[in-house]
Amino acid sequence: MPNVLVFAESRGSDLRKVALEATTAARAFVDASGGGEVHALVAGPAGIAAKAEQLGKYGADVVITCEHAGLARYARESVAATLAERAKQGYRAVFMPFSANGRDLGPRVAAKLDAPLGSDATSVAMSGDAIVVKHPGYANKVIIELTITGPLAVISLRPSAFTPVEKPRAAKTDSVQPAADPGAERVVVKDVVEGAKGKLDLGEAPVIVSGGRGLKEAANFKLVEDLASAFGNAAVGATRAVTDDGWRPHSDQIGQTGRQVSPQLYVAAGISGAIQHLAGMRTARTIVAINKDPEAPIFKVADYGIVGDVLEILPVLTAAVREAKKGH
Amino acid sequence: MKIAVCIKRTPDSESRFKIAAGGAGIDESGVKFDMDDFASYAVEAALQINEKQPPGETIVFAVGPDAIQETLRKAMSMGADRAVHLKSDAPLFDGISIAKALAAELKSGGFDLILFGRHAFDSSAGVVGTATAEMLGLPCVTAVSHLEVSPGKGSARREIEGAGEVVEFSLPAVVTIDEGVARPRYPSLKGIMAAKKKPLESKPAQVGPVRVSVKSMELPADRPPGRIIGQGSAAVPELVRLLQTEAKVL
Ligand SMILES: Cc1cc2nc3c(=O)[nH]c(=O)nc-3n(C[C@H](O)[C@H](O)[C@H](O)COP(=O)(O)OP(=O)(O)OC[C@H]3O[C@@H](n4cnc5c(N)ncnc54)[C@H](O)[C@@H]3O)c2cc1C
Ligand SMILES: Nc1ncnc2c1ncn2[C@@H]1O[C@H](COP(=O)(O)O)[C@@H](O)[C@H]1O
Numbered sequence: 001m002p003n004v005l006v007f008a009e010s011r012g013s014d015l016r017k018v019a020l021e022a023t024t025a026a027r028a029f030v031d032a033s034g035g036g037e038v039h040a041l042v043a044g045p046a047g048i049a050a051k052a053e054q055l056g057k058y059g060a061d062v063v064i065t066c067e068h069a070g071l072a073r074y075a076r077e078s079v080a081a082t083l084a085e086r087a088k089q090g091y092r093a094v095f096m097p098f099s100a101n102g103r104d105l106g107p108r109v110a111a112k113l114d115a116p117l118g119s120d121a122t123s124v125a126m127s128g129d130a131i132v133v134k135h136p137g138y139a140n141k142v143i144i145e146l147t148i149t150g151p152l153a154v155i156s157l158r159p160s161a162f163t164p165v166e167k168p169r170a171a172k173t174d175s176v177q178p179a180a181d182p183g184a185e186r187v188v189v190k191d192v193v194e195g196a197k198g199k200l201d202l203g204e205a206p207v208i209v210s211g212g213r214g215l216k217e218a219a220n221f222k223l224v225e226d227l228a229s230a231f232g233n234a235a236v237g238a239t240r241a242v243t244d245d246g247w248r249p250h251s252d253q254i255g256q257t258g259r260q261v262s263p264q265l266y267v268a269a270g271i272s273g274a275i276q277h278l279a280g281m282r283t284a285r286t287i288v289a290i291n292k293d294p295e296a297p298i299f300k301v302a303d304y305g306i307v308g309d310v311l312e313i314l315p316v317l318t319a320a321v322r323e324a325k326k327g328h
Numbered sequence: 329m330k331i332a333v334c335i336k337r338t339p340d341s342e343s344r345f346k347i348a349a350g351g352a353g354i355d356e357s358g359v360k361f362d363m364d365d366f367a368s369y370a371v372e373a374a375l376q377i378n379e380k381q382p383p384g385e386t387i388v389f390a391v392g393p394d395a396i397q398e399t400l401r402k403a404m405s406m407g408a409d410r411a412v413h414l415k416s417d418a419p420l421f422d423g424i425s426i427a428k429a430l431a432a433e434l435k436s437g438g439f440d441l442i443l444f445g446r447h448a449f450d451s452s453a454g455v456v457g458t459a460t461a462e463m464l465g466l467p468c469v470t471a472v473s474h475l476e477v478s479p480g481k482g483s484a485r486r487e488i489e490g491a492g493e494v495v496e497f498s499l500p501a502v503v504t505i506d507e508g509v510a511r512p513r514y515p516s517l518k519g520i521m522a523a524k525k526k527p528l529e530s531k532p533a534q535v536g537p538v539r540v541s542v543k544s545m546e547l548p549a550d551r552p553p554g555r556i557i558g559q560g561s562a563a564v565p566e567l568v569r570l571l572q573t574e575a576k577v578l
Contacts, residue, residue, distance in 0.1 A: 016489075074493065076468075100488035104470045107455045110424055111462035116539035117424055119453035132543060137452045141345050142354060145543040146421060153539075186467035186501075190483070191494040201489040207577070231578075240507075250473055250508040251487040256341055256449075257365060257507040265577040275342055282551060286575040288567065289554075299554045304570055308560035316561040320568045324578050 002033050002092030002126065006040040007083055007105065008055055009097055012072060013044060015051050017204065018097035018157075020058050020164035025124065025157050026095045027059025027167050033126040037061040041086060041176075043079050045072040049175070056171030058164055064174045070182025073189040074101050080108035081180035087113055091152060093131060095124075098156040099203075110154040117154045118146055122161040131155065139256040139279035159203050160262060195251075200235040202254070207265045208284070210237035210254055212277075214270020214291060214310050218247035223314040224269055230321040237261070239277050255280035270310040273298025290314070329384045329440040329477070329499075331374040333408065334430055334456065335367040336420070337392060337399040338449040345547065352542050363399045366445025368406075372510040374443055375407045377477055385409050387437075391429045391533045393417050405515035405523035414533035421540050423455025428536035430456065431463035441482070444504045446471040454504070461502035469495055473508035 004026040008019035023040050030036040040060040042052040049065040056063060066082050087094050087109065094109060096102045098120040110117035118124070121133035122143075130147045133155060137144040148155075202208060209231070211224040221236070228234035238248040240255060254261060256279040266284035271277060273289070273296055281287070282301055289302035290310050299305040306313060339345075339359045346355040363371070371388065378384030388403040390396045391414045400411035414429050434442060442464075444457030454470070461468030472484040473492075483496045484503065515523070557566055571578040 074488075080462075100471065100486070103454050104458065107423065107427075107458035108462050108468075110455070111427065111459040114424075116422060117453075117455050117459075118540060119423075119451075119455060135452070136548070138339070138345060138354070138450055139341060139452065140548070142347075143546050143548055144421070145545070147541050147543045149539045187469055187495050187497045189493055189495050192488075193492040193494065195490045199490060203489055250506075251492065253507070265571070265575065279341075283548075286571070286577055287551075288571075294556065299556055301551050302554045302556075303552070303575065304567055305554055305556040306558055306560070306563045306567060307556055308563070313561045313564065316564045317567065320564050321578065324568055324572060 001036040002030060003037045003039065003090060004030055005087050005091045005094045006038060006060070007094065007096035007102065008040040008042045008052065009099060009102060010042055010044040010048055010051070013047050013051065015042065015054070016099070017164070018099050018102070018159050019055070021159065021162040022095045022097050022157055023055050023058040023060050024164045025162040029124055039064055041066065041083060043071050043082060045069055049173070053171070056169045057166050059167040059169060060171050061169055062172045062174055064176055066176050066178055068178050068182055071178070073192060075182035075185050076104055076108065076187060077185050078178045078180045078182040080105055080112065082176060082178050084109050084112035085179040086176060087152065093152065094154045096154070096156050098158050102156050106154055106156045113152060113154070115152045115154050116148050116150050118148050119156050120158050121155055122158050124155055124157070140260060140283065141279065200233065202235045202237055202252070202259045202261050205233065205235035206263055207231045207234035208237045208261060208263045209234050209267045209269065210239070210271060211242060211269045212239040212271030213241040216311070220311060221247060223311065227267065227314055227318045227321065230318045230325065232325065239271055268298050268302070269314060271298055272296050273301065329377060329381065330438060331378060331384065331386050332389060332434055332437060332439045332442045333367070333370050333374045333386065333403070334389045334442070334444050334460070335371065335399060335403055336364040336390065336448045337361050337396045338364040341365060341449055347545050347547060351544050353545060361395070363402055364445055364448045366447060366505060368512040369507060369509055370443040370445050370505040371403050371406055371408060372512040373475060373505055376510055387412065389414065389430060389433060391416050391426050391535065392420060397528060397530070400528055401523050402515060404526045405519040406513055407519060410527040411529070413528060413530040415530055416533035416535050418535050418538055419541060421451055421542055422538045423451065423453050424459050425536035425538050427456050427459035427463055429533040430460045432534045434460065435464060440499050441477060442466070442502045444502070446504045446506045457502060457504035464502070466500055466502050467497045468502040469497055470504045471506045472503055473506045475503060475509050
């Protein structure tokens with residue numbers, strides 16, 4: 001009967017979707033392992049408790065809140081200490097998202113507890129006394145199955161690999177104080193520079209339109225943005241060639257050394273399809289490629305390829321997508 | 329500044345992978361190995377800091393089998409001053425156990441800054457740097473895309489989903505390096521010659537107990553072969569039709 005402690009991530013005064021994913025994953029893990037309890041811990045500013053209640057809907061038996069004014073921004077040392085303190089109370093595993101902050105937190109918590117850590121899992125299950133996870137390594141080119149032993153393990157979960165499922169419980173509530181003063185952080189957040197308002201994150205967008213050097217110059221990215229806005233639910237990505245040249249910020253880069261994404265639809269415009277780029281997007285459900293070179297490697301993975309000039313095709317595609325969306 | 333950089337030897341990212349007989353590892357025949365990409369950015373970042381703000385010393389550390397000495401030499405041919413090989417033949421998928429070996433070695437080194445890659449190509453885990461920091465009791469900033477340090481303090485930017493986080497911290501500190509901080513230089517011929525004479529110390533690693541081990545490896549399912557549906561903007565109506573009726577994403 002394993003009990004799991006979930007780090008339910010928040011940003012500002014809101015829960016993140018990955019919090020629901022981790023809670024869902026923990027519920028399924030516990031239910032598949034003979035039953036047990038899921039306790040979800042949320043750390044944030046005053047008021048976060050009200051938002052945390054919904055975690056019961058996704059299978060949390062206990063919702064633990066840690067409210068403190070100093071937790072409005074990410075207080076890595078305080079949150080790690082608070083999670084580790086709680087994790088000592090008889091849990092088999094701590095689950096958290098492999099998000100930017102979850103990646104930061106996981107090793108801190110594991111080191112504090114002297115527990116093994118399984119990163120970026122796409123599946124997790126008990127196998128005898130051990131926990132077995134699957135994790136795409138080698139930049140997504142090899143699926144590694146890892147056996148994790150010991151009485152307590154930290155597991156981080158690949159964002160979007162687990163879909164939130166409602167399994168309502170009448171969750172009990174609990175609250176804890178930060179185990180370390182958020183005011184005493186040695187790493188102080190000076191600023192959080194938000195991207196454009198309403199902009200979808202690459203990791204969460206159902207559609208991604210990406211541009212490469214085939215767009216010829218930075219100004220032509222307008223064509224990529226226009227297509228993204230025609231879809232309405234799309235984010236804009238880029239190749240390293242483009243981020244190197246400063247046409248787009250590094251945070252837009254898709255690939256081995258950028259973001260790794262699995263959207264429903266990925267449109268590659270003027271992208272050659274280098275192996276390092278494919279490492280970031282080959283798990284997209286549907287891939288569209290537009291490239292003037294019929295031999296470009298991107299056509300080997302594209303479900304639908306069009307050979308031709310991106311500068312000519314993108315505006316026509318944008319208009320057609322707008323038209324199709326209207327029909328709905 | 330006295331800067332430590334921890335580096336790993338990993339298969340070259342251009343490699344085509346096959347699974348080895350036994351199914352619990354990759355087939356290494358024909359695979360080129362090199363310094364891990366993010367670790368090479370970390371080496372470059374350290375060299376640039378010490379070039380801009382001399383005097384300084386850059387020391388590279390690696391836990392692994394003897395073959396890793398070649399990677400340490402490469403770092404010295406880029407410009408690192410000396411290297412420490414922590415010898416271990418244990419499998420390298422348990423980041424916490426590797427961090428223990430590095431923390432034991434780095435503890436009494438008196439470093440101003442300790443750099444790591446944000447994650448290694450093979451493990452793709454992002455554990456070792458942050459866990460080492462925790463074991464050393466040092467402040468730690470992860471996955472930074474911009475880094476500035478001056479005596480006693482540093483500032484950095486890291487990308488979080490949809491935003492950039494700007495932080496300040498005191499030194500000594502541990503920083504894990506993302507792309508964007510520095511693109512690694514190629515070793516010059518002079519650097520390669522000089523590296524042959526630089527000190528490389530080898531000693532047994534004090535790796536912790538291994539609790540994360542590979543059960544199996546497999547290649548992901550292939551995508552269906554690509555298909556070209558047409559030429560130029562004349563193909564757009566067909567594309568839209570396929571997106572609506574076949575892919576159902578529109
Ligand atoms: C360690 C390492 C890590 C890397 N990490 C990444 C990563 O994370 N992400 C990444 O993207 N890359 C990465 N790269 C770089 C990668 O190898 C490629 O250099 C890069 O992806 C190429 O970008 P591109 O497709 O925009 O440019 P190019 O390769 O120059 O391709 C441009 C394409 O546009 C086409 N084209 C030109 N004009 C037109 C036109 N008018 N209409 C239509 N098509 C046109 C051309 O036919 C060509 O195929 C990495 C490389 C290394 C060594
Ligand atoms: N065996 C090792 N020896 C030295 N440094 C390592 C080793 N393994 C990982 N690292 C460092 O830790 C970073 C993150 O590795 P990982 O936690 O495996 O993703 C790498 O980019 C290296 O900087």
